[in-house]
Amino acid sequence: MSVPGRVGVIGGGRMGAGIAHAFVLAGAEVVVVERGDEAAAAASIRLLESVRQSVERGTTDRGFDALAAAIETETDAASLNGCGLVIEAVPEDRELKVVALARAERVAGPEAVLASNTSSISIDDLASGLSRPERFLGLHFFNPVPSSQLVEVVTGVATDPALVDDARGWVAALGKTPIVVRDSPGFASSRLGVALGLEAIRMLEEGVASAADIDAAVELGYRHPVGPLRTTDLVGLDVRLGIAEELQRELGERFAPPDLLRRLVADGHLGRKTGRGFYEWSEK
Incomplete structure (x- = not known):
């Protein structure tokens, strides 16, 4: 077709x-x-x-x-x-x-x-x-x-x-x-992607590992082409926050956005499009 x-x-x-x-x-x-x-x-x-x-x-x-x-x-x-x-x-x-x-x-x-x-x-x-x-x-x-x-x-x-x-x-x-x-909250991809992304943000917030090392764990350990924190920068932290809030309303507190995500968005650090998120994107 x-x-x-x-x-x-x-x-x-x-x-x-x-x-x-x-x-x-x-x-x-x-x-x-x-x-x-x-x-x-x-x-x-x-x-x-x-x-x-x-x-x-x-x-x-x-x-x-x-x-x-x-x-x-x-x-x-x-x-x-x-x-x-x-x-x-x-x-x-x-x-x-x-x-x-x-x-x-x-x-x-x-x-x-x-x-x-x-x-x-x-x-x-x-x-x-x-x-x-x-x-x-x-x-x-x-x-x-x-x-x-x-x-x-x-x-x-x-x-x-x-x-x-x-x-x-x-x-x-x-x-x-x-x-x-x-039709269901977050469909398939957003629901899975946001769940992984939010847990990665919580790990960063708790000091479990650096953003680069958390991403490397997923890229090398699970063969994802891009880690969840870099993906969030590419998607836009504001976009991911909006989706998480929608899923929280529909599916409950397991999709509650971490405070770190809220702070970065409030400060205008939205990822690649603003030059900073979980990574620096000054070259962009």
Whole structure:
């Protein structure tokens, strides 16, 4: 199965641009919708630079000009009209996502499939604001999207089973592996990843070992490509804190965020994007 001919992405941050990048390389025309002119310009620069890097690395046979011509960056949600698939990739905030999805449903048309890239918010909860919840599901991509091999296809109670098959095909067409997960707190990946990450933070907080040694224990002992503390820096400490708080509400105190995580976020140390988290990222 090929990807839809025209794909919309709401939000052009690191995740949204990565999702758009994946679909452009797979042959789709992509429109990225941002909240204002400044954000749209930044999203365009981010996306075009990632596409240029793919061309330079030889990961696509298509030239930069042809790929760039398949990309639009807009501020008007009406530009989503005609998209076969619209993926919401705004920050991990329920109200932001509900508003973005409802607006997309109004303008994209009745045949469009809507998806959320949420990593922890209930798909059924998000679907409650839609008129056609059977045309909605989760497509949870991982950061960095271009090199990540996994996408969670998250099914809600109302999701049409035929849509799940279509989504698996789209993910495979991107060169990635789909796993199908029933809507539940944290799905599969966030629940497992956050559990490991929070325990690593507690160990660091208790002085069990340094951040580098805790990560090395997981990388070398369990063959994880990246340790849990470095992963948290890459994901963003604020993002991980938000997911942990959501899981704490849904699943209990075993997902309570450690004080160290709260302090770092309060101090603005969010990981790679701010230059400091559990590691220094001054070279970035």
